[in-house]
Amino acid sequence: MANYLLIESRDPFDSSDSQYFPELVQGISDRGNDTVLFLVQNGVLPVRKGSKYSEAMSRLIRNKIKVLADSFSLKERAISNLVEGVEIADMDRLLDLLLEPGTKAIWH
Amino acid sequence: MASGKTLTIAIMDAPYESANSTSALRIINAALEKGHNVNVFAYEGAVNLTMKAQQPHPNPVKGTSVEQEQHPTTKDWVASLFKLASTKDVKLDWVNCGLCVDERGAGDWIEGPRRGGPKDFLDASVASDATLVIPTK
Amino acid sequence: MPKILNIVETAYRATIEEQDDTVLWLTHMLKNAGADICVLLRANAVNYAVRGQDASGLSFGENRMTHSPEIDKDVATMIEKGVAVYLVDEDAVERGLSDGELLNGIRKIKRRELPELLDQHEQVWHW
8 A cells, every 4th residue: 555645737627638637546545545636736726616627526525535725726816715625735735745655646 | 954855856847838837846945945855857848947048027018127027037946946955954956858958958057957867867766755747738 | 676657648749849759758768777667658648559650741941850750669669678558448449549550569458457557656757
């Protein structure tokens, strides 16, 4: 079992590839790995409450996957009303996760 | 205080074209602030981040002068990161991929970076506590 | 030496500046430097496994590109060198690719098998 830090910088409004990453995140978690999804840049757009694509994030959260959203990216986009269960984090937190021994970091 | 940990990060985006550059510099900055050593492998367009010839400019839309606009250039941001590393007594090793430099004419860079290649990235990654690749699209 | 998986997904980005795909070229270089590395082609990069790609004929004014990219040959060489090259089956099917069009030696993998492939590698670099 490993730690995975999956970083999503793209968003489903712009990227038709958007289904791939949440599915991959879920698949990695299903194999018993400690899995964190960190949203950054336009990757935070789906976590605005009412967003068309927020269900993919909610599903991951219901399945006990930690979903973090970068505070600067949220502030830059004036997103303050978040989907329930999303945790606001910063680059310090990303670094702590990244440098945890046995962590694989994958940026999409 | 130095943490003793090292992060290796590979970047590809040219300046001002992608949010990836902002995030990459934020990560490097945060890592240095926390006392981590950082190895940067600047591949493809990212070699342009450190070009000495970058110049700030005024903003005709806002009507500001060069002095008023204080337009940042990526070379200045990177220079600040080297200064931060020095202040924190940690290492920032910035490698510009040599062949990428040559094909872009990006060889005249600020003090700090060095010329290298893929083997430097591999060696840095193997010796690091973590490796992060930030791809371009 | 850690086992490294290079995931390639963007395709045909650098025809004008390179005679190679930038990440496949990097993979060759890392392999030559001693890396224990393999490649996963996904999304549009599954097309890199198709035989007969032809980017020849580019010219701008009187300036002609004399060595155009030969991505299929690069992938075939990689396989000959012992680099495992995987390809996401569903991505190929969605793009209308049949097995007969693909290079010999390509290892097809289902999307649901990706987590297992990732688990088999200490480093996963997504380009």
